[in-house]
Amino acid sequence: MKSEKNIRIALLGFGPVNRSFAEILADKGEGLYQRYGVRLMVTAAVDSTGGALDVEGLDPGRLVKAKGFGSVAGYPGKGQTGLQGLDALARSEADIVLEATTVSMQDGEPGMSHVRTALSLGKHVVLANKGPLVRAYQALQSLAQDHQVSIKFSATLGGSLPTYNIGVRDLAGCTIERVDAILNGTSHYILSSMNTGVTYEEALVEAQRLEIAERDPTLDVEGWDAANKLVILANSILNVPATLDDIERIGITHLKPSDLPLTMLGTAIRNDDGGYSLAVRPERLPEDHPLAALPPLSMGIVFHTDLVGPLAMTVNERGPKPTAAAMLRDVLEIAVGSRR
Numbered sequence: 001m002k003s004e005k006n007i008r009i010a011l012l013g014f015g016p017v018n019r020s021f022a023e024i025l026a027d028k029g030e031g032l033y034q035r036y037g038v039r040l041m042v043t044a045a046v047d048s049t050g051g052a053l054d055v056e057g058l059d060p061g062r063l064v065k066a067k068g069f070g071s072v073a074g075y076p077g078k079g080q081t082g083l084q085g086l087d088a089l090a091r092s093e094a095d096i097v098l099e100a101t102t103v104s105m106q107d108g109e110p111g112m113s114h115v116r117t118a119l120s121l122g123k124h125v126v127l128a129n130k131g132p133l134v135r136a137y138q139a140l141q142s143l144a145q146d147h148q149v150s151i152k153f154s155a156t157l158g159g160s161l162p163t164y165n166i167g168v169r170d171l172a173g174c175t176i177e178r179v180d181a182i183l184n185g186t187s188h189y190i191l192s193s194m195n196t197g198v199t200y201e202e203a204l205v206e207a208q209r210l211e212i213a214e215r216d217p218t219l220d221v222e223g224w225d226a227a228n229k230l231v232i233l234a235n236s237i238l239n240v241p242a243t244l245d246d247i248e249r250i251g252i253t254h255l256k257p258s259d260l261p262l263t264m265l266g267t268a269i270r271n272d273d274g275g276y277s278l279a280v281r282p283e284r285l286p287e288d289h290p291l292a293a294l295p296p297l298s299m300g301i302v303f304h305t306d307l308v309g310p311l312a313m314t315v316n317e318r319g320p321k322p323t324a325a326a327m328l329r330d331v332l333e334i335a336v337g338s339r340r
């Protein structure tokens, strides 16, 4: 007989990503239980104005519906206006905390406090939010080790692209000599458009119309988002304790038509001493490069290694669901692992 286990989950942030995670559970929760023998129960969910809490389990579909009316605090009978993430996670009895609040470049908050508190309480953490990892990757890993819990973040390295799993698990034993990555869909879309003769301003307006660029696109077009991902990649895959200060970063707003065609690329190039030079900047790719013809709405990465040569993967990801799916794979790895 199949052994079963309830896994309690706290959803911190209920924007597109964690809302998609709840939709996936509403849609596939029973199927996941049949397949993996773990019942994924949401016991807390919070957004910026409040939350809902029930250690017996909240209905993910009703959370999504409540959010549709403004806040998960509107969840019938279990919602609380003003409920905060730290309070919710402490009372949730959660085994796994999913951190998907708004990224902060300044202090990593509120994600940083959520992650530190969750790990200190002995809860596993799965992040889509890059902020805490960029500011304190090594410290958070140490904290997780001290409390014998996992911190997983595959969604931060290009959404559903299995960057982390390939880099760490599947290239085990290889020396990674170079990484080339297009990990920011917005800047890739805009620069791809500019390569066809469109101005930066026109491409940005179109990207905003398609809802792939924020009203303030600075994080994307100045390379901050890609640099954040490169910091996490360097720490987690290349074993380099890099920070944002170690990354040469050049955005795409200043380019002239005569500079084009270019691709917004993140690169990590191994030096003779075993360290890596890290950069995010527009670069001209040779025509035979695996990312040279990457479609405008895609992301991709190439690992150049000593033993298996170049290994490339790409994804054409629209909307938040693939990112939520990346969080789900992390959750299942923890949950199924703990059941075994």
Ligand SMILES: NC(=O)c1ccc[n+]([C@@H]2O[C@H](COP(=O)([O-])OP(=O)(O)OC[C@H]3O[C@@H](n4cnc5c(N)ncnc54)[C@H](OP(=O)(O)O)[C@@H]3O)[C@@H](O)[C@H]2O)c1
Residues within 6 Å of the ligand: 012, 013, 014, 015, 016, 017, 018, 046, 047, 048, 049, 084, 085, 099, 100, 101, 102, 103, 110, 128, 129, 130, 131, 155, 156, 159, 319, 320, 323
């Ligand atoms: N969207 C993607 O495809 C994608 C891909 C990879 C990574 N990410 C990262 O994943 C995270 C979530 O993405 P998203 O698109 O869902 O982000 P989002 O639209 O910024 O939503 C963030 C959520 O966090 C909530 N929040 C903000 N401050 C809070 C606080 N102090 N306490 C509790 N909740 C708070 C917001 O509340 P309100 O709803 O009340 O505003 C919202 O529900 C972000 O860090 C993002 O950078 C996103």
